[in-house]
Amino acid sequence: MADSICRALRDGALEGELAPALTLKDSINSPFGFHAFAHVLMQLSSNILAGKSQSRGLVLLAFSRSPAYYLELLKKSGGNVGSSEKWIQILDCYTDPLGWKERFTGGEKISNVHQEVSNLSHLCTNVRDMDNLFSSIITLGKAGFVGEGTVRFCVAIDSVTDMLRHSSTSAVAGLLSNFRSNDKVSSTFWLVHEDLHEEKVIAALEYMSSMVATVEPLTPSPYVCESSLNTPYLEHSSTKGRFHVRIKRRNGRVRVICENFKVEQSGIKFTSISSEDAVVNQGLVPKVQFNLQLSEKEQIDRARVVLPFEHQGNGKPIQIYDGRRSLTDSKDDDKPLSTSEKSKDEGAGKGEIIYFRDSEDEMPDSDEDPDDDLDI
Amino acid sequence: MSRMTSNLLDEAIGLDDSTSLSPLVGRLLLVEDCVETSGAFVLHHLLKRAFSSPHSSNAVIFIAFSQSFVHYERVLRKLGCNLAAQRDSHRFFFLDMLTVGCSDRSGKETGEGVLVGLYCKIQRAVSALIQENKRHVTIVIDDIPLLEVAANGSSNHVLDFLHYCHTLTSEIGGSIIALSHEDVYLDIERPLILQMEYLADVLIKVGPLATGIAKDVHGQLTVLNKPVGGLEENLRNRVHNFQFYIKENVPFWLLTRRSCPTSSIY
Structure with missing residues (x-):
């Protein structure tokens, strides 16, 4: 159902409503949040390129990867980044987030980045100033693709964790909520590493988003065992995991979806859990020599068996077989002893219970207490 | 024997891959050790590896907070590598940070100021190396907790510094190797x-x-x-686990206990 979050981001905001927002979060046990982020980014960009989405462009705040990396990524997925119509703008908070390089070079720009990259990316040298960040994003969006009327654009942030390192929670929350309420923003999504922040910070981010997607390991692993070198790393080594999505609809309904994912060379792949479980269930019965299950014929035969006393009250004489040849059956001496219905033989398919007494020593079935004569 | 066995670590990191020129390009390699077992030998091994590789474009910028140049030189000589000669041929830049903390305490320089200054030195060294066409620059940091001390205990500044080093190496195609101590951060x-x-x-x-002890x-x-x-061609998500024995700073890898691709775990 990763599709459904991509669809929600594609469809964008309604007039007068907050823009849909997606929080992607991961933890060190399953650090594939960026893969999911790249997946959403590529889906959205292909929608934008195809003209299917509400937004006409995308502004990306690059904190953890360089703009060159993103352009490479988008090219790989078939995105037409070099086209004359600029549909993506990158605010480069990666190269020089605190202005150290600027301070060192005295303002002059030394860069050997590709022309194509420098066309689309805009350097930000003070990421601590949230107001400045906000205004430059809106400017980029407006100048880049928002021409006239109600054209909107998307905002993607690849690491809220880095933003939170540079400024306070309230400033970051303010920025994010400003995006959502801006009438030029169609939708917004961001990535955060869950275990690097306090719970209240994560909760604040989740409150501000209409969708929350969590990247989890398949089995919840205790990362607490510090002493052991091995156990957590088995978890680490897995490229599989679970993708947990919570979507809050405008009408108040909350939908929770869970999916499995696997990180492959080409990117992240999502599979629904039910189809995988079916495969697992088939192979779940252990392979043993014994026949643990009944065949269809055996089940039918079993259903036909009339248990003792089951026929009582059907208008037939009640006969309790006590294991001996009873007087009424004496005429059928030559026949094997069985429940007396055998002689009536109502259908060839009738089930029966065959029982022979082992010897005369065996007590006949009766309701009497065999130890009745004991004087206790 | 030594040559064959020491390939266990190289293999695990991916250094044995002869198809790519430098498999660590743009990557950050973190060594975590603890009080009982020092991980410094891994740094020494990688240092030696950088100089013994046939590519003459390799260069190392060493940021030393924990030991002096003489120490590293002695150890590397045991491993068969002459650091002084490498330094003279401008393949080895040694930034001695042992005394930096002391001198700066008296001054008014902030933690960030120290790291900005350090970063400037690194960038200058890198630009010099690029002019000499040595593009495979490895930045080695020994070690992170002492870097944090130099930054007046601000882990944020350490991360900023690492980020800047990362932008530098990702731009020129170098790599970062850092040593950190796990147990220093146990309770935080x-x-x-x-x-x-x-x-x-x-x-x-x-x-x-x-x-237990053996x-x-x-x-x-x-x-x-x-x-x-998601860009990389070969997806190496693997856990390798093996034991070692150190004789006079020369590590011997004993045996592979587990070296399995993901699929065999699940």
């Missing part, structure tokens, strides 16, 4: 080390033998290769 709730583990592409954990085994090593980004 959201430690620096966890953030560094997010940044790291290759994580090497050095610890004592899990089953005469012939000095410790064990867990190497974790993360799959990076």
Whole structure:
């Protein structure tokens, strides 16, 4: 159902409503949040390129990867980044987030980045100033693709964790909520590493988003065992995991979806859990020599068996077989002893219970207490 | 024997891959050790490896907070590598930070100022190396907790510094190797080390033998290769686990206990 979050981001905001927002979060046990982020980014960009989405462009705040990396990524997925119509703008908070390089070079720009990259990316040298960040994003969006009327654009942030390192929670929350309420923003999504922040910070981010997607390991692993070198790393080594999505609809309904994912060379792949479980269930019965299950014929035969006393009250004489040849059956001496219905033989398919007494020593079935004569 | 066995670590990191020129390009390699078992030998091994490789474009910028140049020179000489000669041929830049902390305490320089100054030195060295056409620059940091001390205990500044080093290496195609101590951060709730583990592409954990003290085994090593980004061609997400024995600073890898691709675990 990763599709459904991509669809929600594609469809964008309604007039007068907050823009849909997606929080992607991961933890060190399953650090594939960026893969999911790249997946959403590529889906959205292909929608934008195809003209299917509400937004006409995308502004990306690059904190953890360089703009060159993103352009490479988008090219790989078939995105037409070099086209004359600029549909993506990158605010480069990666190269020089605190202005150290600027301070060192005295303002002059030394860069050997590709022309194509420098066309689309805009350097930000003070990421601590949230107001400045906000205004430059809106400017980029407006100048880049928002021409006239109600054209909107998307905002993607690849690491809220880095933003939170540079400024306070309230400033970051303010920025994010400003995006959502801006009438030029169609939708917004961001990535955060869950275990690097306090719970209240994560909760604040989740409150501000209409969708929350969590990247989890398949089995919840205790990362607490510090002493052991091995156990957590088995978890680490897995490229599989679970993708947990919570979507809050405008009408108040909350939908929770869970999916499995696997990180492959080409990117992240999502599979629904039910189809995988079916495969697992088939192979779940252990392979043993014994026949643990009944065949269809055996089940039918079993259903036909009339248990003792089951026929009582059907208008037939009640006969309790006590294991001996009873007087009424004496005429059928030559026949094997069985429940007396055998002689009536109502259908060839009738089930029966065959029982022979082992010897005369065996007590006949009766309701009497065999130890009745004991004087206790 | 030594040549064959020491390939265990190289293999785990991916250095044995002869097809690519430098498999660590743009990557961050984090070595985590603890009090019982020092992981410094991994740094020494990688240092030697950088100089013994046939590519003359390799160069190392060494940021030393914990030991002096003489120490590293002695150790590397045991391993058959002359650091002084490498320094003279401008392949080895040694930034001695042992005394920096002391001198700056008296001055008014802030933690950030120290690291900005250090970063400027690195960038200057890198530009000089690029002019000499040595593009495979490895930045080695020994070690992170002492870097944090130099930054007046601000882990944020350490992360900023690492980020800047990362931008530098990703631009020119170099790599970063950092040593950190795991047990220094044991009690802190959201430690620096966890953030560094997010940044790291290759994580090497050095610890004592899990089953107890043994005469012939000095410790064990867990190497974790993360799959990076989604761009990389070969997806190496593998855990390698093996034990080592150190004789006069020369590590011998004993045996591979577990070296399995993901699929066999699940």
